[in-house]
Amino acid sequence: MKPFSFQLPTRVEFGPGCARRVGEEARGAGVTKALLVTDRGIVQAGLAAEVQEALRSAGVGVALYDGVQTNPTLAVVEEAFALYRAEGCDGLVAVGGGSSIDTAKLVGVLATNPPPLTQYEGANKIVHPIPPLVAIPTAAGTGAEVTFSALFNDPERNYKASVRSPKQAARVALLDPHMLSTIPPHVAAATGLDTLTHALEGYVSTGASPMSDLLGLEAIRLTAQWLPQFVANPRNTEAASHMQVACVYAAVCCSNARLGNVHAMAHPLGGHFNLHHGVACAILLPHVMDFNLIGAPEKFAAVAQAMGRDVRGLSLWEAAGEAPKAVRDLMRVLGMPMTLREVGVTADRIPAMARDAVASGIHTTNPRATDLDTLVNLYKAAM
Numbered sequence: 001m002k003p004f005s006f007q008l009p010t011r012v013e014f015g016p017g018c019a020r021r022v023g024e025e026a027r028g029a030g031v032t033k034a035l036l037v038t039d040r041g042i043v044q045a046g047l048a049a050e051v052q053e054a055l056r057s058a059g060v061g062v063a064l065y066d067g068v069q070t071n072p073t074l075a076v077v078e079e080a081f082a083l084y085r086a087e088g089c090d091g092l093v094a095v096g097g098g099s100s101i102d103t104a105k106l107v108g109v110l111a112t113n114p115p116p117l118t119q120y121e122g123a124n125k126i127v128h129p130i131p132p133l134v135a136i137p138t139a140a141g142t143g144a145e146v147t148f149s150a151l152f153n154d155p156e157r158n159y160k161a162s163v164r165s166p167k168q169a170a171r172v173a174l175l176d177p178h179m180l181s182t183i184p185p186h187v188a189a190a191t192g193l194d195t196l197t198h199a200l201e202g203y204v205s206t207g208a209s210p211m212s213d214l215l216g217l218e219a220i221r222l223t224a225q226w227l228p229q230f231v232a233n234p235r236n237t238e239a240a241s242h243m244q245v246a247c248v249y250a251a252v253c254c255s256n257a258r259l260g261n262v263h264a265m266a267h268p269l270g271g272h273f274n275l276h277h278g279v280a281c282a283i284l285l286p287h288v289m290d291f292n293l294i295g296a297p298e299k300f301a302a303v304a305q306a307m308g309r310d311v312r313g314l315s316l317w318e319a320a321g322e323a324p325k326a327v328r329d330l331m332r333v334l335g336m337p338m339t340l341r342e343v344g345v346t347a348d349r350i351p352a353m354a355r356d357a358v359a360s361g362i363h364t365t366n367p368r369a370t371d372l373d374t375l376v377n378l379y380k381a382a383m
């Protein structure tokens with residue numbers, strides 16, 4: 001067995017209604033005034049007001065920043081940080097999907113580390129831990145509530161930058177399935193496929209360990225079983241709960257094992273086309289799996305089984321080949337777009353996106369060796 005290290009810096013609390021404990025959690029972490037970071041969709045769904053109220057009733061002051069957009073930009077982070085300073089905040093609460101949670105992490109980085117933010121791109125560049133952050137996810141997708149990553153779009157470079165360090169992990173994640181009940185079904189589908197991608201890429205990564213494997217395979221099994229029912233009815237608390245747990249398993253898996261070509265290629269689609277991250281991952285995933293099969297055939301055969309395929313009597317190659325078929329079937333059941341062309345991507349940007357993917361270094365743990373040409377061909381295959 002190869003040596004490995006494994007960490008989960010975030011405490012995880014699960015339970016229907018547990019988001020109401022946000023006030024005690026923030027106060028317990030020494031926060032006197034929190035910046036509540038969210039987006040307008042979350043405010044309109046009534047989720048931010050609930051959290052604001054819970055903070056106030058625990059005696060914690062709160063200032064609201066609701067300007068987050070999907071694929072948050074550097075300007076959004078700077079605007080939220082200006083409010084954090086002006087309001088004299090000493091802690092952060094994020095309510096939302098990955099965009100809100102990442103924005104809160106990055107505000108935290110600026111609160112304790114000198115600007116500019118761009119100097120912290122890449123792995124382990126942050127010097128000082130961020131102020132206490134309580135993360136309340138409203139989607140089961142990115143797992144940003146437990147990962148060490150935060151992403152922002154830099155429109156000047158058409159670049160989706162990633163900052164990776166356990167020093168920006170949330171202090172606590174409050175997993176309350178009721179917070180998922182208002183999610184639009186198409187967002188539930190796209191974010192759920194992001195979870196599947198985290199689990200799959202982490203599971204077959206060259207950085208995988210026995211601990212990340214346990215989490216990855218179970219997240220794949222749970223997602224295949226529960227995502228359709230969650231998309232069908234996000235108020236189904238049982239389905240939402242399983243998806244929340246799957247999301248955390250997958251995120252902890254890939255935070256430790258790292259990712260592969262799907263994420264290397266998905267971030268440039270966010271940078272160049274502002275494509276939703278989950279949609280980008282979903283469209284790329286089966287193509288990258290086709291390419292990766294020979295890199296980890298036993299693992300892909302196990303993925304097929306975890307997704308409910310009967311692989312008895314099949315050869316190893318046949319069993320492995322069932323895995324991308326199972327993913328394509330799941331995408332069809334969920335009504336996902338199957339090609340990049342359908343979502344407005346144009347081929348002229350492929351060379352630049354492939355270069356950005358290489359620059360990210362995320363492809364270096366892909367189970368099959370990958371260079372610039374590989375990435376160009378994979379983008380073309382997904383068009």
Ligand SMILES: NC(=O)c1ccc[n+]([C@@H]2O[C@H](COP(=O)([O-])OP(=O)(O)OC[C@H]3O[C@@H](n4cnc5c(N)ncnc54)[C@H](O)[C@@H]3O)[C@@H](O)[C@H]2O)c1
Nearest residue numbers: 041042045070071097098099138142144147149182183277
């Ligand atoms: N930090 C990480 O580890 C990590 C990992 C993967 C992706 N990301 C990043 O996260 C971002 C994407 O996050 P996301 O996919 O969670 O989507 P998101 O946060 O961008 O949210 C998408 C939309 O869904 C709406 N929404 C979410 N939950 C809702 C609810 N319960 N009720 C009503 N509306 C709801 C939001 O208002 C928003 O309009 C991207 O920037 C991506 O790059 C981060």
Ligand SMILES: [Fe+2]
Nearest residue numbers: 142194198281
């Ligand atoms: Fe992702």
